[in-house]
Amino acid sequence: MESFFSRYRNLIVLLAVLLGQVIGLAVQVSKPAVPVNGPIGKAGGAETKDGRNVRVIRLWAAGMVLPFERALHGAGEGIRGFWAQYVDLRHTRDENKRLQETVDRLRLEQAMLHEDALEGQRLQALLKFQQSYIYATTPAQVIGSSGSMQSRVVWIDKGSNDGLQPDMAVITGDGIVGKVRDVFAHSAQVLVINDQTSGAGVVLETTRIRGILRGNAWGQPQVVNILIDSRIQPGEKVLTAGGDQIFPRGLPVGVVERVERDPERSGFINVTVKPAADLQHLDEVLVVTSLEPHLSAAQMADLKTSEDLKGAEAAADLARKKAAAEMAERLPSLKDPNAPETPKLGPDGKPLPATPTVPVTPKPLQPIHPDRFSPGSSENAPAPATDDLTDSGADAAAPKQSVPPKTGPSKTPAPKPKTDKPQGRTP
């Protein structure tokens, strides 16, 4: 007689394993949230620090997989480096790499300074607002991903031994990438901005509309919680707002790709953003390890260089203008009295037409057969003589009118004078 457990052993094992995992899920999700730096990004309750037991599982999984990832990446980099840094090209490539790093740093500084110029440093000082600049960064290589479409994370080859901590911003020279989520000794997990559980405070450059950036099911970053009456056009740049205390203000996020209604909430729109950084092909990233309220020495030196260059050009331009103004003041202005009067130009640059003369109100024609209704006539009034039809001498001061040609005898009565075509009849 078989026992119950031996008869249904397989089903019992299946149910036990499933039950254990469900209990593990419940413990992970229902445990009290451990506060993590950064107020934004708590969608769905997934942005919490792992408990001790879960971290062990993650540690084992990472420890099992990441060394091989690092080895694969290192082998690939070694082969590429050996080929690329062949004898003649070694110094050239080093110099190119150094210059590229400088260019990337300058582009980031330019983006931040542009935002500062818009807002006004003086206003910020009055508001006692501390602008955080990127003070120090650590380069890192992307060595792996999560392998799941539901989870947009990447793994980098720097960890706590290199000074990384959770909630540090990760960027590239093109734009933001994400933030550090889990840190181990020699590796770290980065939550990319196109993940559904991510969150970054952003602002649109032109309209200054603020929102939260997170990914959708298709891995596209979207700015959500925007009212439908917001006038947002495709092509508008999206920048970091700085309010999440993770990303410094003014960093490029991307460009608005399309605007569509939120299918789940009427009155709101979702703004899909094309990210500035190539999130599908990340190789090297920068982890912002330090934010300071002032620029670093290297940044100050770069700024001084760019200001000197700009200053030299501006000074030369100013000198030219100044010299031209002085010349204009010193030289006397000459005017030829016989020169034809230059026509006055209107606002459109075209010469104004001659001032039109005021048309003289024509005298009404005397009726040929006056009757009692004719103005200034009575029943016994004699018929007007033809001499009365001539203009009096008092009218001689009036500008002469062109004599219209006499029309032939017509059966119809003489037409009334039109206001737009002043006519006067002189015999």
Next chain:
Amino acid sequence: MSASVCSRRRNAIAVETFLPDNRREFEIRRYPSYVYALVPLLALVLQAWLPRLLGRFAYMDLPLLVTIYFALNRRSPIHGTLLGAVLGMAQDGLTQGAIGIHGIANTVCGFLSAVIGLRVVVDNNIIRLLLNFVLTLLSGAIMFFVIHMLLGLDWRSNWLDEVFRAAGNAGIGAVVFPLLDRTQIRD
């Protein structure tokens, strides 16, 4: 009585549990120990590494594929269950989500693969193709159920990606399974 005979009798009893009226000869396929250790590990490493090269076209789930293969050929529901649980949780460890989402999905798929392997001859490539496609879709459905119903998370899924993932898995399985068949220990 030798140990192998005892194990065969136990396996026969396990078969009778699901096929009480259908006794047939079956073969439990065995593999070297290093295959059991290296192949799942390689699946995890490649699952984390290949998406960097393939980008958004990384439609595959290699740990699930390995679970299905070993569960089919070992014909042991317990073995399939445990292998699916371990590989699934290791896969969860590489994500930022809760541990157990892939674990539960791979556990169920591993169990079902073993059960199917007991009833159906799965050496045919077309059957393997169909099985991989269906079980990958089932894995996606189970994950959707776990995330939405059990965890209550607001997680929007893309059904088209799931179909592509199932098709990709089926295609990769059609290539990889015959290669893994060569590593079997032949009696």
